[in-house]
Amino acid sequence: MGIRQLMMLAVACSVFLITSCGQSSSKKTESKTENQTTSVDSSFQFTSNIKYAKGFKIERHDGYKELSVMDPWNKGEIFQKYYLIPRGKKQKLSLPSDGQIIEVPVRSIASLSNTQIGILNFLGVLDKVVAVSMPDRIYSDDLNKRIEKGEVAGAGSGQGMTFDFEKIIDISPELVMVSGYMKISNDEAKLIDAGLPVAFNIEWMESSLLARAEWAKFIAAFFNKEEKADKLFTSLEERYLNIKSEINHVTNRPGVISGYHFKGIWYMPGGQSYLAQLLRDAKGDYCWFSDSSQGSIPLSFEVVLEKQSGAKIWFGPAQCRSLKEMADLDERYTLFQAYRDGQVYSMTKRKNEKGANDYFESGVIRPDLMLKDVAKILHPELFPDYDLYFYQKLE
Structure with a gap:
């Protein structure tokens, strides 16, 4: 029943160090670097308010975010935990050791469940996908064009129940997103041991359509897109509730x-x-x-x-x-x-x-x-x- 997907995307700021004797050039470079850092930090500072979904939590700490996926089969327990840190800040932080540490925004993602393709498109990060489970089961025109060009690889079969471990390792995406089911599989554990972050999406165990859709905020956290996800979700929620009121x-x-x-x-x-x-x-x-x-x-x-x-x-x-x-x-x-x-x-x-x-x-x-x-x-x-x-x- 599990399906896997999701590819990583990224917002990457390049800081150019110019070593020249021109003082005004140096000041311009410093100003550019400062603006880029501020931009990354401001997008990272936003934390989503979770209204419907029960399957994940996001907490902001000093310098990092704690993202927890809850275990729907063992109430009160955590299925997997992630510590999200701004790109380039890993060495400056002392982080807990009970979760996967991921620099964000991620710049590439293997999306191994079709249900996440729609969310990635919704967030505007579909271009970060570098692998999918079954290319012949992809509906998105944009993604199909990239598959035809060889920019997106097939990395699994069986509707996401299985994936090609060696191919994922070879592609080496910054994030692998799968559909979580009951317990972490041996191949999923091997990916984590190999240093590839694996994000478990268990939206299918939510109890309402709005709760499922709110997992867009979970995915958005890996791309520093939480503020965008919040605004888009609020619009979705309003439309849903308006239709419900008519019934x-x-x-x-x-x-x-x-x-x-x-x-x-x-x-x-x-x-x-x-x-x-x-x-x-x-x-x-x-x-x-x-x-x-x-x-x-x-x-x-x-x-x-x-x-x-x-x-x-x-x-x-x-x-x-x-x-x-x-x-x-x-x-x-x-x-x-x-x-x-x-x-x-x-x-x-x-x-x-x-x-x-x-x-x-x-x-x-x-x-x-x-x-x-x-x-x-x-x-x-x-x-x-x-x-x-x-x-x-x-x-």
């Missing part, structure tokens, strides 16, 4: 089923997952709201059929483009009312010719569009002039 008066709540049967198991979004919260905000009726899981609930086909065969709306498999394709996967899907009524929707509207899906890149950073899509599907009368962005109805 609040709705009393009709259509029953909803989600996902599909895969290798003997139907992974249903847990009641405390961000997808369940999306359905709450969109005024849907979901059988598993009372469940306490933040991740997925593994269920049998029979249990899902028994409890949700009468659901009105089905948010179905991402790999299917038609009802026939669904029935070809499993004929029992035709037993569900949503299937028989043709009320099955898939997040496949924004797929490119390679099959790469923008839902997995931009979805995390566009909670407003996610909510409006789902609200439009559940309550079409509310947004008559709105065209679905990520989802499409299967025919």
Whole structure:
């Protein structure tokens, strides 16, 4: 379930030391150096206010920032800790030894999970990406152009579950970003031991779309882009809450089923997952709201059929483009009312010719569009002039 991604970017200030006998030239150089230092320091001084996300914390200390990723599987424990310091200041600081020390802004990043590509683009640092997990699953036009030019390498497979350790070492990015899952893998530990900082992104365990999107502030900290992330997130939050307010008066709540049967198991979004919260905000009726899981609930086909065969709306498999394709996967899907009524929707509207899906890149950073899509599907009368962005109805 883990996915990895994220590439490093950087704001690098060059200080030119001019040794000449001209006094006015010397003063100009000193002034330029002073201005560059002030610029770096001022961007580093800003610390984000975290409003929704529970999975990370940022604390500012004298000369450095402490960035902690919390462990969602062991409440109260820290999954990984980072000490971020301004570039060039490492030798001047005495830092704790219980975390990875990273000079910021980073200038290159291996982004091994597609969900971080959208955030990097959102922050304006997509040009810092030097490696991705699966190049053929990248939707971004800008990144695809750089992949074609050989500027971005492929460094993994299996949707980010695995990566090529030797290739990452050879590329040697200043930051490797992966999707954290349960515990640090052997290869991830080897990268850290080899001196490559590894940032663990666990946004997928958050309990709301806004909390997921707020991980943009986590990523921004590595690039000295926190102030920009704060401003952009505030705008996203406002749009999301405005859409939510338009739905609040709705009393009709259509029953909803989600996902599909895969290798003997139907992974249903847990009641405390961000997808369940999306359905709450969109005024849907979901059988598993009372469940306490933040991740997925593994269920049998029979249990899902028994409890949700009468659901009105089905948010179905991402790999299917038609009802026939669904029935070809499993004929029992035709037993569900949503299937028989043709009320099955898939997040496949924004797929490119390679099959790469923008839902997995931009979805995390566009909670407003996610909510409006789902609200439009559940309550079409509310947004008559709105065209679905990520989802499409299967025919």
